Amino acid sequence: MDEPLSETIETVEQLEELLSRPTPEVVAMMGRLEGDLIVLGVGGKIGPSLARMARRASDAAGVRRRIIGVARFSTPELHQQLQAEGIDAIRCDLLDRDQLAGLPDAPNVLYLAAMKFGSTGNEAATWARNAYLPGMICERYRRSRIVAYSTGNVYPLTPIERGGSVESDPPGPVGEYAMSCLGRERIFAHFSQTLGIPVTLIRLNYACEMRYGVLVDLALKILADKPIDLSMGYFNAIWQGDNNAMTLLSLTQAASPPTAINVTGPEVLSVRQVAEEMGNLLDKRVQFVSSESGDALLSNASLAYRLFGKPRVSESQLIRWVVDWCRRGGSTLNKSTHFQVRDGRF
Numbered sequence: 001m002d003e004p005l006s007e008t009i010e011t012v013e014q015l016e017e018l019l020s021r022p023t024p025e026v027v028a029m030m031g032r033l034e035g036d037l038i039v040l041g042v043g044g045k046i047g048p049s050l051a052r053m054a055r056r057a058s059d060a061a062g063v064r065r066r067i068i069g070v071a072r073f074s075t076p077e078l079h080q081q082l083q084a085e086g087i088d089a090i091r092c093d094l095l096d097r098d099q100l101a102g103l104p105d106a107p108n109v110l111y112l113a114a115m116k117f118g119s120t121g122n123e124a125a126t127w128a129r130n131a132y133l134p135g136m137i138c139e140r141y142r143r144s145r146i147v148a149y150s151t152g153n154v155y156p157l158t159p160i161e162r163g164g165s166v167e168s169d170p171p172g173p174v175g176e177y178a179m180s181c182l183g184r185e186r187i188f189a190h191f192s193q194t195l196g197i198p199v200t201l202i203r204l205n206y207a208c209e210m211r212y213g214v215l216v217d218l219a220l221k222i223l224a225d226k227p228i229d230l231s232m233g234y235f236n237a238i239w240q241g242d243n244n245a246m247t248l249l250s251l252t253q254a255a256s257p258p259t260a261i262n263v264t265g266p267e268v269l270s271v272r273q274v275a276e277e278m279g280n281l282l283d284k285r286v287q288f289v290s291s292e293s294g295d296a297l298l299s300n301a302s303l304a305y306r307l308f309g310k311p312r313v314s315e316s317q318l319i320r321w322v323v324d325w326c327r328r329g330g331s332t333l334n335k336s337t338h339f340q341v342r343d344g345r346f
Ligand SMILES: NC(=O)c1ccc[n+]([C@@H]2O[C@H](COP(=O)([O-])OP(=O)(O)OC[C@H]3O[C@@H](n4cnc5c(N)ncnc54)[C@H](OP(=O)(O)O)[C@@H]3O)[C@@H](O)[C@H]2O)c1
Pocket: 040, 041, 042, 043, 044, 045, 046, 047, 070, 071, 072, 073, 074, 075, 092, 093, 094, 095, 111, 112, 113, 114, 115, 116, 129, 149, 150, 151, 152, 204, 205, 206, 207, 208
């Protein structure tokens, strides 16, 4: 499974294969893990390739287990696709108590359901999805171990030279979306402690692949001759395949009270430098607006690297892949990350 990575990614099929290719460590861990695995919120940007990696790793380890993927399936084709790939796809609105009660039990839960974009103006729904639903999930899956996605947005903006927030830093969410994500963490922590549920909280900063992510936002703007906003002048990014591997490995770190783990790439990337590098590769002159501030939303993921090893795909490889993909007009999800936002309004 530890094959060399190709220089370019030509097709969606090749991309999906790479995103879901398990590392030897993931195969070994999934070989040792007992029982089925359920992915709650499988319908979004991360869920499908994460569920596929879990399927492939279990098969490679020779373990028979159900991988179950749950969503409302707003994208209906995905239901069929996952079924064909050996993932039991179940339609369910997790906020509906009866539907949630009807889901199969599983000792391993990955929790991805969340609301970010459109949260400004829909504050009540945002809190219900991000902070109330986690309590319902803990009550339903009280005998499971849970890996729940959180976000680097629970931290405040930090001075660039600090190299990013670490897990022991006090939270400082900016804006109501980020506050609701801290609410999600607190609710998981509460039920982890009162019901004894082992939990890992993944504080992710910008998973990136060819169809979505900060690098895609930058490349598409440059190709369209649109100016690059420098007000959030720095960021972290991680190849979504590495994020998937770390998420599965973090099942081994679930504890009560929860273990929080930052997941992102090792580099503090400068928007200006990355955009200029992309401009050179694309033979485009890059225009900038605004200017860098002394702080940005950054995380330090040293703990994750100590536990799971460093990401296999470097940021420079990711930049080359994304530029190549966007130059050829490869398909994108047409969803912006809005990474420039500094006031927390999404
Ligand atoms: N992508 C990133 O770079 C990033 C960065 C930081 C943190 N995160 C966190 O990582 C997690 C997963 O990210 P993502 O990018 O895959 O998020 P996403 O694209 O929003 O996917 C979450 C999926 O959960 C499903 N869902 C939402 N509400 C549901 C409900 N009531 N019942 C059933 N399913 C529901 C939705 O699918 P349906 O509409 O089909 O139901 C949705 O597509 C989220 O918690 C997010 O906060 C992601």
